[in-house]
Amino acid sequence: xxxxxxxxxxxxxxxxxxxxxxxxxxxxxxxxxxxxxxxxxxxxxxxxxxxxxxxxxxxxxxxxxxxxxxxxxxxxxxxxxxxxxxxxxxxxxxxxxxxxxxxxxxxxxxxxxxxxxxxxxxxxxxxxxxxxxxxxxxxxxxxxxxxxxxxxxxxxxxxxxxxxxxxxxxxxxxxxxxxxxxxxxxxxxxxxxxxxxxxxxxxxxxxxxxxxxxxxxxxxxxxxxxxxxxxxxxxxxxxxxxxxxxxxxxxxxxxxxxxxxxxxxxxxxxxxxxxxxxxxxxxxxxxxxxxxxxxxxxxxxxxxxxxxxxxxx
Numbered sequence: 001x002x003x004x005x006x007x008x009x010x011x012x013x014x015x016x017x018x019x020x021x022x023x024x025x026x027x028x029x030x031x032x033x034x035x036x037x038x039x040x041x042x043x044x045x046x047x048x049x050x051x052x053x054x055x056x057x058x059x060x061x062x063x064x065x066x067x068x069x070x071x072x073x074x075x076x077x078x079x080x081x082x083x084x085x086x087x088x089x090x091x092x093x094x095x096x097x098x099x100x101x102x103x104x105x106x107x108x109x110x111x112x113x114x115x116x117x118x119x120x121x122x123x124x125x126x127x128x129x130x131x132x133x134x135x136x137x138x139x140x141x142x143x144x145x146x147x148x149x150x151x152x153x154x155x156x157x158x159x160x161x162x163x164x165x166x167x168x169x170x171x172x173x174x175x176x177x178x179x180x181x182x183x184x185x186x187x188x189x190x191x192x193x194x195x196x197x198x199x200x201x202x203x204x205x206x207x208x209x210x211x212x213x214x215x216x217x218x219x220x221x222x223x224x225x226x227x228x229x230x231x232x233x234x235x236x237x238x239x240x241x242x243x244x245x246x247x248x249x250x251x252x253x254x255x256x257x258x259x260x261x262x263x264x265x266x267x268x269x270x271x272x273x274x275x276x277x278x279x280x281x282x283x284x285x286x287x288x289x290x291x292x293x294x295x296x297x298x299x300x301x302x303x304x305x306x307x308x309x310x311x312x313x
Contacts, residue, residue, distance in 0.1 A: 003045060003061040004110055010295050011138040011149070014128065021125050029104040030117075033097040036104070038064070040087040047111040049104065062143035062175050063111040067093050069177070070114075076259060105175070112143060113175035120208045122180060122216045127172045130220050137167075140295040145178040147171055147299065152187065158235035159242055159280070163189050166231055169196060170220065173208075180216050181205035182223040184230045186238075193287035195305040197234050237309025241279030249279050249308055256304055260297055283308050 009017050031051040038059060039046050045059040065075065067090045078086065103119065105112040124146045128136070135151035152165035165187040172180050181204075184197040206219050241249070250270055257266045269289060273281060283305050290301035 003064060004058055005061050006107065006112070006143045008142040008295065010140050010298075012140070014136045014139050017139045017141055017146075018125070018128060021128075025108050026112075027106045029106060030101050031104065033094050033099065033102050036094050036102070036114075038067075038087050038090045038094070040083055045083065045087065047104070057106055057109065057111040059111045060107075060143060062113055062177075064090060065144075066113045066115075066176055070097065115176050115208075118209050119176065120211055120213060120216070121174075122172065122208060122213050124172055124174055126213070126217075127170060127180070127220070130217060131170055134168075134224060140298075142295055143175060144296060145171060145173040145175075145299075147295065149185065154231070155189075156186075156231060156235055158238040162238075164238070165189060166234065168224070171205075176208065179205040179207045180219065182220065184234060186234055188284065188287065191284070191288060193284060193291070194302055195283065195287050196299065196303045197230075197237070197306040197309060198303065234309065238280065238283075240312055241283060241308050244279045244312065246273050246277040246279055246282040249282055249311055252311060253282075253304060253307075260300055279308055 007020060009020070029049060029051065031049060035050045037048045037050075039048050039056075045064070046056045047059050047063065049055045049057070064086065065078075068075070068078065068086070071093050073089065073093075081089075097116075099116045099118075101117050103115045103117065105115070124141065127146070128139070128148065131148050131150065137149040137151045139149070140147040148170040150168040150170065152167040154166055155163055156166050157163050167185050167187070168182050169185040170180075170182050171178050185194055186197060187194040204219070204223070206216050211219075250273075254266065257269075261269075269285070272285060286301050286305040286308075290298045290305070293301070
């Protein structure tokens with residue numbers, strides 16, 4: 001899919017990300033959805049806005065995905081369809097939007113995303129400003145989400161000789177693809193592999209709907225108070241998976257792995273595990289492999305690795 005995308009940062013210096021965000025040329029267009037149309041003639045994909053005057057904006061990948069996501073279109077199907085088909089589906093979805101008005105975000109002259117009037121704005125710059133108090137190590141960001149790596153709170157050694165740094169990642173999305181959330185993150189120092197640990201299904205996050213910006217700010221401040229419980233749960237999980245064979249976990253992971261890679265690639269990856277490999281070996285394999293990809297796929301694999309710690313509960 002040949003659609004423009006904004007600049008991607010991977011574990012970048014916070015100052016570079018802040019400078020980039022401050023330099024963006026942005027504007028919001030509030031309009032009725034029936035005044036929007038995605039057009040494609042075999043070349044560039046454009047958004048036509050007929051709101052008093054007619055304007056055309058190049059469509060970014062994030063904009064098209066956001067329209068498709070509005071009605072929960074399966075993203076795994078997108079690579080299988082032609083651009084002509086995707087544009088047709090997108091226009092059908094736009095015509096079925098129930099909001100009287102929508103907000104179209106334009107960034108550097110390109111259509112970045114589309115949101116309803118119920119969407120709560122909570123910018124990446126606002127999140128970064130709050131996170132500064134806790135120490136930002138680096139930031140990853142693209143058109144879909146931002147990931148802030150908070151400096152490690154402390155070192156832990158749940159398995160003898162295996163030292164991890166415990167910290168947090170803060171997530172946000174200005175385009176509507178992720179909720180605002182703080183999730184524990186552990187980094188294995190020996191190989192600089194990390195994993196996201198979604199501790200329970202009730203781990204709180206805040207969608208950009210139904211909350212005021214001040215409530216989202218309070219959420220960030222409150223979530224940092226759960227450090228001790230998180231460290232205990234993660235340490236226990238790492239010890240537990242080291243006591244079980246990798247084979248106890250791989251079957252459960254295969255459907256999730258097949259969503260992001262071809263079956264042959266998945267088979268080659270898992271064959272790297274020895275017959276007596278443990279769940280901890282599988283954890284290390286996934287987190288190491290994750291570093292080969294762009295930030296979206298990297299996050300996906302690091303989340304899968306984190307799920308290993310709760311599979312035996």
